[in-house]
Amino acid sequence: MEPPHISRWTRVRALLPFLVAGGLFLLGVTALYHLLAPVDLADVQAQIRATRWSTLAIAVGATLCGYLALAGYDWSALRYIGRPLPLPVVLTGGLMAYAFGNTMGLSALSGGAVRWRIYSGLGLDAYQVAKVSTFAAVSFGLAATVVGLAALAAHPDALAAVLPFSTGIVRAGALLGILIMTLPLIFAAWRRSVLRLGRLSVRAPSPPVLAAQVLFSLADITFSALTLYLLLPPTGVGFFTFLAIFAAATMAGIISHVPGGIGVFETVVIAALPAGTPVESVAAALLLYRIIYFILPFTLALLVLALYEAMKLGGHLSRLRPGGLVAAAEPALRAVEPLAPLVLAVMIVGSGLWMTFSALIPRHSGAADALEELFPLAFLEGSALLTSALGAALVVLALGVARRSEGAFLLALAAIGVGIGVALVQGPDLSRAIALAGAALLLLPFRRSFNRRTRLTHAAMTPPWMALVAGAVAAFGFVLFFAHRSTPYAHELWWQFAVDADAPRALRAGLVASLAVGVWTLWLLLRAPRLRPAPPTAEDLARAAALVAASEDPDLGFALTGDKTLIFSDEGDAMLMFGVQGRSWIALGAPSGPPEARADLAFTFVDSARRAGARPVFYEVGEQDLPLMLELGLGLFKLGEEAVVDLTTFTLDGPARKKLRAAHARALRDGLTLEILAPPHSADLIAALREVSDQWLSGKKVREKGFSVGRFDPDWLGRWPVAVVRHEGRIVAFANLMVTGSGQNASLDLMRHSGAAPAGVMEFLFTELMLQLAARGVRRFSLGMAPLAGLEPRKSRRLWDRFGAALFRHGGDFYNFTGLRAFKAKFGPQWRPRYLAAPGATTPLLPLADAALLVAGGARGVIAR
Structure with a gap:
């Protein structure tokens, strides 16, 4: 599973929008310079x-x-x-x-x-x-x-x-x-x-x-x-x-x-x-x-947002007078609060640009002349150099602030603090010192929002970040040359200080050494992480099994199939699984674990995929994961809906379940029985199940699949309970159950029946299985996805929603989408939307094609019927 080869044109095409915007920006700056x-x-x-x-x-x-x-x-x-x-x-x-x-x-x-x-x-x-x-x-x-x-x-x-x-x-x-x-x-x-x-x-x-x-x-x-x-x-x-x-x-x-x-x-x-x-x-x-x-x-x-955050910290929100202005606006302030890191990052970029510009612009005042007489040139020019370096550091650190990095937040505060000190010494520039102090005060109420203990930032070489840096450099050059057009390039310029024989050698050496150490440290901290897709080791599967047992999401068990790369958080409390197909790195679902650890893993995955020249994709994520996907800068496309039955209320009683009740009673009269067998499973049982599985694969003319589903493998089946349906003592259908460690949630994986199974055997399997699981205390049971269900092109007007809805209605020759949803609807489930998160905002056809190939195990698996 090595990263795929990415052509040079593909890389350039991904950068093209940013190159065009950067080129237009440079043209505008050039025209403005001449005007x-x-x-x-x-x-x-x-x-x-x-x-x-x-x-x-x-x-x-x-x-x-x-x-x-x-x-x-x-x-x-x-x-x-x-x-x-x-x-x-x-x-x-x-x-x-x-x-x-x-x-x-x-x-x-x-x-x-x-x-x-x-x-x-x-x-x-x-x-x-x-x-x-x-x-x-x-x-x-x-x-x-x-x-x-x-x-x-x-x-x-x-x-x-x-x-x-x-x-x-x-x-x-x-x-x-x-x-x-x-x-x-x-x-x-x-x-x-x-x-x-x-x-x-x-x-x-x-x-x-x-x-x-x-x-x-x-x-x-x-x-x-x-x-x-x-x-x-x-x-x-x-x-x-x-x-x-x-x-x-x-x-x-x-x-x-x-x-x-x-x-x-x-x-x-x-x-x-x-x-x-x-x-x-x-x-x-x-x-x-x-x-x-x-x-x-x-x-x-x-x-306003900082004051709202300060009121929260002080516990004043609970004492708001009903009907007051703040109480009336509080829902909007509460909703916009998660955007604080991104907005603060923009403020830090602005502070950094301003600090750098202020170092580039010459001083025109009597105070500047007096300072040149009182202090050595080395001191003044060194402080200007330090100011510009601090400003550039803030521009770099802003991305870490946007990613809620605790280290980036603290270093940004430190850089602003040093900038205040330099402003008070150099000038003194009171307006700059007051403005920077105000920026620091705006940062402080949001301290709790920065709790990710990771590298300062990831994605240091992504196109948006490079465009930001290139734009900042172009702006620096514009201000430098515009401000110093009439300045002779002689000893007055700051870089001459580095070779000025009159400047103290120790001061020069210390300044250069400090800058070298700072640049080297930032480079180390800003390196994007590397991930190399590889099959999981036995140790990886053991760590994953512990997390699966502690999770309430039964589908997390797919991490144990052995066909996906597994990555874990530093603390070992979060996990993400993904596969590689074509130009796509495809994660199955969002990361699991605590919210902050999940976010760190998601950023690591996205940054590593982009660094490898691939597109990061999240397959089948739920509504609770949408804010994180948007924070990652990915587009969202609805894939369909998952059917989840609340077993605490599931019953065959009542007029709405009349047909289901009659079918279940008929299956019992025909001699069908269901038994849930706990692992480990005997060799005889595995052999009987293999016979049923082979007949099902042959009759459907399909191959074994993977990634988002299990495959018939004794080791895989040996991890889970198996529900078997017998007819006259012979196994005619089976399904393996993925059950959480608490026993509260369950879902189905493989569902197969033999050619000798009576009609209605799968409906009986579902019905009887849910009745028995409910008796065992299971609360929620997932029937799996109904692909392309619930797309609403009239609301969204998106090309993908129109295409998906048309395929759902008229794609019966390819896949019985409507029939599958109608079958699952018999059991009265709650429908939960599932999404694909991928780069871009038009259509997800290429990531979906890669996902289909990954699930099918290659093109032959897609073509086989």
Whole structure:
């Protein structure tokens, strides 16, 4: 089971989206660098300091109004899907989603993740949360486009600097675009019909919901544009003309897929403004806009979450006054709380970038000159070097913080603490020291969330992490060269300190040695783990058997089949089993064990698979595992439903079980009996069972399977009780039972019958077995999966759900999906959804094909009938 060979093109294709986004980011940064060629950084700093407080206050007010409008998107969306929630919950959830999602970038994804955490905790299912996210994303896209086109129709010369068309053509095109986008929507809303755009079909909102959403959308675009417009210098451009520029820049940033549209948005705005506009003033306005519209809401939302966490630690939540604002918003705060590590990681990245930028930007003050006279150059430049190193370390540690690593959390706090000390000495830079102290205070209430005692981070070489590092390096280079364009490359630059003959040799040596040790230590801590797929050893199976005996999940027993690689947590209290097929590493179910150990194993598995060039896949995971799968960055696809019978209430009495009762009575009259035989099993019994098994395999024209099912093997059968059905004293059917150590839960594995078995033998086996298990005190009995059952394409509109539902209905020639579900439904089970978790968000056909080959033991097993 060696890792498969992965072609170079396959690796490149996996990296392609990140390479494209990185390339667009670099192009935007390059264009922005050239547009800012006449700008001096000192002038930009002076412009920011000269901005009036009244202007800043009005801009903050416009931002608040814009975010309230954004929360209105969720208010409309919840009414659109028929699940309205209390207004405080909607406001809290919506504001949190947009405050975090906008700043983290890729808001359609990250904001959707925030909504999933919030609304799934408030009773919405995955389909409904997806509808809310889609409604908000489509509403924003339509609003930005329509408002931009309307402003462009009124002022067709707004984008004359970037569009090579006459004003008449621009106005006509804008009006035509508005009609094309709005008329079908208005008509569909009036008729309450469904809009179809190719394969996509969307039910139009009702006229009241549509009217409310139009108002929210107009307010959103207007107030966000107003925030930037207030900060710009006098340009001679009216607000409605600027609205077209703003909408075009926003859509360009979204289309580029660059997080936050950084570089792309600024480039379009600067290029579209009149030629005589002072560029340094525009640059200062854009920087302030980023701070006010993105960083300020993010910080406030994080502060609210930190205060909520502090209230929990202090036990104040139990004393909340019913009907109060905090009590009303508490469900949303409780639901978003699990996102704290990810949000804190973003804050730490921002702190690290800021520390590094502050070391790269030259100081322009009398205090800086005085420091150069009071302290040696080595001291000052060494502190700048230390600041930049600490900032880079925070960027690296952020991934460990997102993974809830205790070590990463403590080291990040230590790095921020050292950064505060350096800021107080170097300058002193009180504003930076206060900001870093605030970041540390925001971290402290979440101490309990960081309890994973693993390496600082995993997946250090995954595409998203590499894209983040590459973007940070590009930003460092941009700031460095932009800030030092007029600086001669001589002894004033920090790296000259390393060879400066006047600098103390010991200090140089100590500084270089410290950096070398720090880099080496981080490299050791950040190494991704290695796993080599291999069959389990006897020791592995013994460890697994102990965990199986202590578990309440009978299907964990499949770890003992011997055909899967087993990995264990460091403490030995958690386990994960997986197999390799093609380009997929496929785990059977989620890891077992305590929550934190399960999460560590899952991250180790995913990181190791990606390091080997394979796709990590989790096969047949339950609803309780979905948050972990999302945290791993995997897409979720419903595979079907597991039928679980509550034996404490199972009975043949009552009119609903009339047919089942009659069939059971008829089987008893025909002489069928069932007996549960405990291991060890005699050689004669194994021989009789093998005869039945061989007849079943021959009659069905199938081969033995594996991975997610057992196979006829004396060692495997010898681990479990076996239920045998006899007819006139001869065994005609059997099934092996997987029972937990407590005896509370059980499931079936192999179920086979001979050609001589009477009709209805399997129905009798199920019925009589459940009656006997219930008498023995077993509480829950799993009948296994009904593949592709329960898919709802009308709710999700996903290609996989449509394909799976069609196969479930019409795939009888391939597999009797509907018949299998109908058979299991006779016993009145509870249906529990089961999912496939895999990279990507479109279709899981390739991972499913690999899983089918793994279960069947190869292509011949799939083809054989």
